[in-house]
Amino acid sequence: QSVLTQPPSVSGAPGQRVTISCTGTSSNLGADYDVHWYQHLPGKVPRLLVYANKYRPSGVPARFSGSKSGTSASLAITGLQAEDEADYYCQSFDRSLSGYVFGGGTTVTVL
Amino acid sequence: EVLLVESGGRLVQPGRSLRLSCAASGFTFTTSTMSWVRQAPGKGLAWVSTISTPGGDTYYAESVKGRFTVSSDSSTNTVYLQMTNLTAEDTAIYYCVKTGNWFDPWGQGTLVTVSS
Numbered sequence: 001q002s003v004l005t006q007p008p009s010v011s012g013a014p015g016q017r018v019t020i021s022c023t024g025t026s027s028n029l030g031a032d033y034d035v036h037w038y039q040h041l042p043g044k045v046p047r048l049l050v051y052a053n054k055y056r057p058s059g060v061p062a063r064f065s066g067s068k069s070g071t072s073a074s075l076a077i078t079g080l081q082a083e084d085e086a087d088y089y090c091q092s093f094d095r096s097l098s099g100y101v102f103g104g105g106t107t108v109t110v111l
Numbered sequence: 112e113v114l115l116v117e118s119g120g121r122l123v124q125p126g127r128s129l130r131l132s133c134a135a136s137g138f139t140f141t142t143s144t145m146s147w148v149r150q151a152p153g154k155g156l157a158w159v160s161t162i163s164t165p166g167g168d169t170y171y172a173e174s175v176k177g178r179f180t181v182s183s184d185s186s187t188n189t190v191y192l193q194m195t196n197l198t199a200e201d202t203a204i205y206y207c208v209k210t211g212n213w214f215d216p217w218g219q220g221t222l223v224t225v226s227s
Binding site: 002033034036038040045046047048051057087089091093097098099100101102103105 | 146148155156157158161170171172173206212213214215216217218219220
């Protein structure tokens with residue numbers, strides 16, 4: 001299993017708010033390493049969605065927001081839209097493994 | 112505009128070797144860090160390897176340590192991933208990614224299939 005733990009799936013109706021959790025350990029998120037989030041649309045290349053816990057790259061809608069506290073982080077999508085159907089991954093660095101780590105990914109379904 | 116173009120992926124038999132290439136442009140390659148990230152069929156993203164082109168330091172995931180070697184050529188702005196002793200578990204799309212503390216941007220990926 002993945003070093004960072006995410007729920008396999010979340011769903012919501014258009015316009016609703018959904019959150020995706022990412023749980024780590026004292027070797028990664030708890031060691032004060034930042035968390036970053038990626039969106040992977042079907043058939044597309046993964047895209048950076050949130051970096052350094054809460055910052056959005058240019059072009060990412062404001063309905064995506066990130067937060068981190070201790071060994072946990074979360075990505076929130078407000079005003080859910082059909083185009084948000086994708087897989088979402090959290091990512092950080094793990095000092096015990098001396099390498100980058102990903103969550104297992106969460107599939108967001110718009111009902 | 113940053114552009115990363117991978118090549119070299121193909122069908123290869125178990126136990127054989129393969130070299131992937133990533134041609135980079137649109138940024139200062141000689142001061143950048145580059146990584147390979149893969150996605151096996153039906154699985155999530157997994158970090159494979161990183162090279163810091165300024166100093167040549169390299170890092171590997173445990174699953175590929177001793178079998179994969181990452182290198183770079185500053186004269187051609189190209190990153191390579193030499194893969195040896197390939198197994199079915201190495202079947203994946205391999206992405207070349209510009210790396211800071213996060214991965215951005217990503218290349219379009221190249222598919223490696225290990226099968227007899």
